[in-house]
Amino acid sequence: MKNFMMLFHSEPNPDFNPTPDQIQNEIKAWQDWMEGIGAQGKLKNPGEALGFEGKTMHTDGSITDGPYAEVKEIVGGFMIVSADSIEEAIQLSNGCPALSSGGKVEVRDIMVFDEM
Amino acid sequence: MDDEQLSEIFKSEYSNLIAVLSNYYGLTDLQLAEDIVSDTFLKAMKSWSHKGIPKFPKAWLRKVAQNLLNEHHRRKKIYDEKITPEIRAKNHQINFIEITDKIIEDSQLQMIFVLCDPDLNRESQLCLALRILCGFSIEEIARALLSNKETINKKIYRAKKVIKERDRIETNLTSDQYISRLDNVLRVIYLIFNEGYYSSVDEENIRHEICWEAMRLGLFLSEQKKFPKQKIYALIALMCFHTSRIDARTSGENGDLLYQEQDKRKWNKNLIQKGSKYLNLSAVGNVVTKYHLEAAIAYWHTKETKEKWNNILQLYNKLLTIEYSPIIAMNRTYALAQANSIDEAIQEAHKLELKDNHHYFCLLAELYRMHNNINKEIEYLNKAIEFANKKNEKELINDRLEKARR
Numbered sequence: 001m002k003n004f005m006m007l008f009h010s011e012p013n014p015d016f017n018p019t020p021d022q023i024q025n026e027i028k029a030w031q032d033w034m035e036g037i038g039a040q041g042k043l044k045n046p047g048e049a050l051g052f053e054g055k056t057m058h059t060d061g062s063i064t065d066g067p068y069a070e071v072k073e074i075v076g077g078f079m080i081v082s083a084d085s086i087e088e089a090i091q092l093s094n095g096c097p098a099l100s101s102g103g104k105v106e107v108r109d110i111m112v113f114d115e116m
Numbered sequence: 117m118d119d120e121q122l123s124e125i126f127k128s129e130y131s132n133l134i135a136v137l138s139n140y141y142g143l144t145d146l147q148l149a150e151d152i153v154s155d156t157f158l159k160a161m162k163s164w165s166h167k168g169i170p171k172f173p174k175a176w177l178r179k180v181a182q183n184l185l186n187e188h189h190r191r192k193k194i195y196d197e198k199i200t201p202e203i204r205a206k207n208h209q210i211n212f213i214e215i216t217d218k219i220i221e222d223s224q225l226q227m228i229f230v231l232c233d234p235d236l237n238r239e240s241q242l243c244l245a246l247r248i249l250c251g252f253s254i255e256e257i258a259r260a261l262l263s264n265k266e267t268i269n270k271k272i273y274r275a276k277k278v279i280k281e282r283d284r285i286e287t288n289l290t291s292d293q294y295i296s297r298l299d300n301v302l303r304v305i306y307l308i309f310n311e312g313y314y315s316s317v318d319e320e321n322i323r324h325e326i327c328w329e330a331m332r333l334g335l336f337l338s339e340q341k342k343f344p345k346q347k348i349y350a351l352i353a354l355m356c357f358h359t360s361r362i363d364a365r366t367s368g369e370n371g372d373l374l375y376q377e378q379d380k381r382k383w384n385k386n387l388i389q390k391g392s393k394y395l396n397l398s399a400v401g402n403v404v405t406k407y408h409l410e411a412a413i414a415y416w417h418t419k420e421t422k423e424k425w426n427n428i429l430q431l432y433n434k435l436l437t438i439e440y441s442p443i444i445a446m447n448r449t450y451a452l453a454q455a456n457s458i459d460e461a462i463q464e465a466h467k468l469e470l471k472d473n474h475h476y477f478c479l480l481a482e483l484y485r486m487h488n489n490i491n492k493e494i495e496y497l498n499k500a501i502e503f504a505n506k507k508n509e510k511e512l513i514n515d516r517l518e519k520a521r522r
Contacts, residue, residue, distance in 0.1 A: 017154045019253040020126030023161045027122070030165030049162040077166055097165070 001082045003044055003110045004089040008096070010076040010103035012052040029097040037081055037092055047079030076103070080110070125173055126157065130251035133181050135223035136215055138230070141185060146248065146276045152188065156181040178215040224249075225340060228333065229294065230279065232301045240275040241304050242311065243268055250308070250329040252322075260315055260322055291342050298343055302351055302407070305333050309355050313362065327362060331355050349398035350407035356391030357414035360384040375417065388418050409435045425454035442470050446479050458487050474503040478513065485520065493520050 018026070037043045052074065056064050076098070083089035086109055093105040130153055137149040159180055160173075170176045231244050246252045246260070258268045312326030334355060338348045364382035365373055395411050413431045416424050432448035445468055453461030462483050470476035477500035484492040497517045504510045 016158070018157060018161060019255075020123045020130070020157075020251070023126055023157055024123045026161050027164050027169070031168065034166075046166055046168075049166040051159075051162075077162070079166070 001084060002112070003080055003082050004086060005108045005110055006047075006079050006081060006089075006093060006096075007075050007106040007108065008077045008098040008103060009073060009106060010098055010101065012074065026097065029100075033095050033097060034079070036095070042081050042083060042092060043079070044082050045080040047077060049077040050075060052076075122169065122173070125177075127251040129174060129177050130157075131227075131249050132220045132224065133177065134248055135227040136178075136220055137181065137185060139223040139226040140215075140219055144280050144282055146279060148188070150248075152181055152184045155184055182215065224336070228301055228337070229297050232297065232304045233279065234297070234300055236275050236278055238307065240271050240278075242307050243271045244275045245304050245308060246311075246326070246329075247272055249333065250326070252326075256322055260311055260326060262315065294342055295344070298337075298347070301337070302347060305330050305337075306351060306407070308333070309358070313358055323366070324362065327355070327359055331359065344403070346398045346401055346403045347405050347407055349394045350405060350411050353391045353394035353398055354407055354411035354414055356387045356394060357411060357418060360387035360391065360418065383418065391415065391418075404434075404438075406435060406438050409438070425451055429455040442468070442473060443475070446470070446475060450479060450482070453483055453486060458483060462487065472503055474500040474505075474509065474513070477503065478516075481516070481520075490520055 034043060034046060054066055056066070058064065081089055081092055083092060086107060089109075090105075090107045093099070093107060096105050098105055133153045133156065134146070134149045137152060138144070138146065156177055160177060164170070164173075228245075228249060231248060232241055236244070243257055243261070246257050247254070252260070254265050254268050254272070257263075258265050261268065309327055309330035312323045312330065315323060315326075331352065334348060334352045337343065338345060338352060360383050361375075361378060363384065364378040364380070367373065367379070367382060391411070392415065395415055398408055398411065409431050413428055413435075416428050416431070429448065429451040432444060432451050435444050436448060446465075449461050449465045449468065452464055462480075465476075465480055465483055468476065477496045481493045481496035481500060484490075484496065494517065497513055497520065500513050501510055501517075504513055
């Protein structure tokens with residue numbers, strides 16, 4: 001089993017005023033999906049949700065607001081799962097609520113350095 | 117924590133937080149208060165999705181809302197100091213304290229009185245109260261008031277503007293001011309309730325929720341020491357009696373069932389008892405308001421005794437002397453038919469001459485039906501159809517026409 005990081009990309013929508021029911025549905029969708037992975041014993045770390053504010057330090061020491069060139073590329077959160085292969089890991093992202101709201105899920109392998 | 121509790125928390129904290137932001141921290145800008153609360157909810161949605169629901173969700177929401185307000189003031193200060201130094205805004209000295217239930221309760225009370233501003237028209241008060249006090253979404257309000265999102269948005273926008281133009285929210289109403297505004301507040305609660313009870317929207321849960329919210333506000337007011345209680349109790353009694361019939365009323369396959377068509381076993385006995393309790397409490401002293409009379413009428417409607425209709429008739433007579441309305445006059449005429457005679461009621465009904473009201477023609481048709489005069493019944497039902505403007509009302513009248521022709 002290897003560990004993989006799932007990165008959730010989504011686009012911020014400042015005009016979104018969710019109703020209590022929408023909020024509740026969203027929370028439930030995420031928790032159901034995450035619990036599904038947890039139930040298979042493959043959820044290593046539930047990760048964190050990230051805000052939409054950010055700053056970036058560049059090589060020349062300059063600092064700019066916002067970490068990104070492209071709004072759609074914003075990482076809104078991450079978590080860590082374990083799987084036998086990256087193919088299996090990407091299959092775990094099936095049903096992730098980020099996908100149903102126009103976002104996407106990126107899976108990356110976490111490198112392990114033995115004998116260090 | 118189950119889903120229902122969670123939804124409940126969001127709904128109640130919506131109005132709690134707006135009340136606290138506006139009253140305790142002095143925001144007259146309701147839009148800003150709403151934006152902060154929306155942001156708070158968005159943060160909760162993201163964070164709770166990942167990390168699960170915190171142990172104390174209310175405290176979490178309150179803390180985040182405070183932080184967001186703090187952030188807003190920090191940015192505003194930069195704007196004020198660097199960009200408009202000459203207009204230096206009033207020095208907002210804000211002390212952040214723990215938001216307790218006591219602060220919330222005081223703020224809620226204040227908010228009710230601010231929103232029931234006599235300068236706002238009825239419709240705006242109603243929309244604003246449903247949004248800010250009861251936490252309904254714009255879509256839900258539009259559905260309940262048979263309107264559309266744009267219209268409701270405009271109404272709320274204008275109402276907020278009126279409140280914003282006040283220099284600040286009046287945080288220290290004197291007890292006289294409270295008492296003099298109480299009538300208006302009760303009227304708004306009564307309107308909220310009627311909207312839930314009589315609206316022709318199919319969605320039962322919205323309608324029921326609106327009724328329960330009106331009752332919650334009524335009970336909340338009745339717990340406040342500063343008010344004379346009789347009127348409040350009378351309004352609560354009225355709402356209890358009506359609500360006791362709401363399940364029986366909405367159980368028809370084609371829209372709402374009329375009083376005489378309802379299955380009396382479906383009436384909620386518990387609520388009838390509560391209503392009686394509050395009606396007794398309201399009778400202390402010598403204040404008689406229209407809520408007292410309407411509650412008493414509703415009480416007699418839950419009974420099946422000989423003196424029922426005669427009592428209802430007397431109560432309608434008194435109600436007409438307090439406040440004339442065509443609806444009350446028509447209801448009185450129907451009571452007259454039941455208590456005295458149908459002939460007398462028909463005579464009285466013709467005197468009313470409400471020439472463009474379809475309810476009026478329905479009443480005449482009903483009286484002639486009771487009199488076994490089918491031709492006249494059909495004649496008036498046809499007239500009623502002419503003046504009915506809602507689809508479901510036309511359908512109801514059509515049903516009656518079909519029955520009459522059989």
